[in-house]
Amino acid sequence: MKAAICYEQGKPLVVEDGVICDPPGKGEVKIKVVATAVCRSDLHFIGGLFPSHGPGVAGHETSGYVEEIGEGVTRVEPGDAVCVIAGTVGCGMCPSCIAGHRMMCMNRSRPVPHQHTKDGKDLSPLAGPVAGFAEYTTVAEYQLVKLPEDMPVDVAAVISCAVITGFGAVLTAGVKLFESVAVLGTGAVGLNAIQGSAYCGAHPVVAVDTQDQRLAAAKQFGATTTINPKKVDDIVAAVREATGGNGADYVFVTVTVSDDEVLRQAVEMSSRQGVIVRIAVGGGMGPPDPNAPPPDIEWARGLAQMGASRRVMFTMMGSSNIIVDIPRYVSLYKAGRLKLDELINARYPLDQINEAIEYMSSGKALRTLVMMQ
Ligand SMILES: [Zn+2]
Ligand SMILES: [Zn+2]
Incomplete structure (x- = not known):
């Protein structure tokens, strides 16, 4: 073979x-x-x-x-x-x-x-x-x-992988009707976070990506607003504005190997009670490098802002229960409700x-x- x-x-x-x-x-x-x-x-x-x-x-x-x-x-x-x-x-x-x-x-x-x-x-x-x-x-x-x-x-x-990871993260995070969502990165996982959020009734659903053609796909999958960070001065301000000034209730980070800067932005564009969901595989796959500089945890300070109660969560393949979830996705697809x-x-x-x-x-x-x- x-x-x-x-x-x-x-x-x-x-x-x-x-x-x-x-x-x-x-x-x-x-x-x-x-x-x-x-x-x-x-x-x-x-x-x-x-x-x-x-x-x-x-x-x-x-x-x-x-x-x-x-x-x-x-x-x-x-x-x-x-x-x-x-x-x-x-x-x-x-x-x-x-x-x-x-x-x-x-x-x-x-x-x-x-x-x-x-x-x-x-x-x-x-x-x-x-x-x-x-x-x-x-x-x-x-x-x-x-x-x-x-x-x-x-x-x-x-x-x-793509569906259970993206859509699954939305279910695990518990997105509800009329809550606002921002999705950073609109590859296949990000698009599934978008279609999952739209399915759960989130509004607005803001898609962020540096490639316009992927943003066009994001609209097809349920994004209500799309933002190309290369075309705005301040991506954090742009997402906050797109979510009525409050920031997004959920920020899904699907950007590959998300670094501290992306996480800092994710925290800053989230609402005060926001949930930051890191989906993409991060670093740390190998043994720790003893010579690596200390991690920049500046982004985490946003979490400690007075009067806020944000959460950061990580999901592994959407933390899905695949025996339950996959037949559901299949059934949604057959009904024409899952792209x-x-x-x-x-x-x-x-x-x-x-x-x-x-x-x-x-x-x-x-x-x-x-x-x-
Ligand atoms: Zn995969
Ligand atoms: Zn077990």
């Missing part, structure tokens, strides 16, 4: 045949991959922003069909269409799971197994335990959510994955699908 292998970070992927996919062990399922979208987190590993150890296979926004099930698997059977999630569905038994926080399952210490080998050498899964840039992959049963037969399987791939097709700008065959990555890196794409079948 073929897979796109990252031999060296910062270099193009190498699509090679002769890759061996592990058969499913106990509690595991072999998937015939249909589509894997290119997510920014993949680019961070492929490009070298985040560390990797040896050659590997990225891709985690994946959908496909169950090819084979391992011992003890009960929730899916061969032929089922599934979303494959990089996070965990959760064991369902530990205190975190029982409290409804399945992404925070306390029993997820299981080491991430490799799924693929080439010429006897292990290929590490990059950007999550999926290794979806391959024709087949083997994952844990708890990473799967079954799809109904009438759901287009390739389209469902974008639910596996998924509009997120997908292009489809590339596996052999052209580097073109897909280039298109994604250009900032023009919302999501590109790499088609395995």
Whole structure:
């Protein structure tokens, strides 16, 4: 079988045949991959922003069909269409799971197994335990959510990360009718934070991005106001003005590797009772650098402003409960109330994955699908 292998970070992927996919062990399922979208987190590993150890296979926004099930698997059977999630569905038994926080399952210490080998050498899964840039992959049963037969399987791939991360963060933050929202960064995750906010009845919904064409997409997904920070003197003042002078009740930060300056702005553009939700993957993926300068915590002073009661929260894949949430998203899509097709700008065959990555890196794409079948 073929897979796109990252031999060296910062270099193009190498699509090679002769890759061996592990058969499913106990509690595991072999998937015939249909589509894997290119997510920014993949680019961070492929490009070298985040560390990797040896050659590997990225891709985690994946959908496909169950090819084979391992011992003890009960929730899916061969032929089922599934979303494959990089996070965990959760064991369902530990205190975190029982409290409804399945992404925070306390029993997820299981080491991430490799799924693929080439010429006897292990290929590490990059950007999550999926290794979806391959024709087949083997994952844990708890990473799967079954799809109904009438759901287009390739389209469902974008639910596996972009939707649960963006829309999920809105649900986790608890956005309500008429509360105001600002979304910083309108890639696929930001657009889902926008469509989630609009769905929850937020108003206004302010989209902030440096690319006008993505702001046009933001309007399509429910933004009521769009602001390009390059075209205003003061982005904080512009967002405050767009939210009636009060600041946004929720500021979703989806900007890649959000730095202290972005967080400071997010605090300053939030209302006094505002919630700042950091969605994007931040730094800190590697071991701490002993020579790094002390963090600039100036932005945090805004939190301590007299008379304010702001909160900062972080979400991991929207802190979604995917067994509950993914069927809901599928049902919304089928009812015409969730935009998924509009997120997908292009489809590339596996052999052209580097073109897909280039298109994604250009900032023009919302999501590109790499088609395995
Ligand atoms: Zn992702
Ligand atoms: Zn658990």
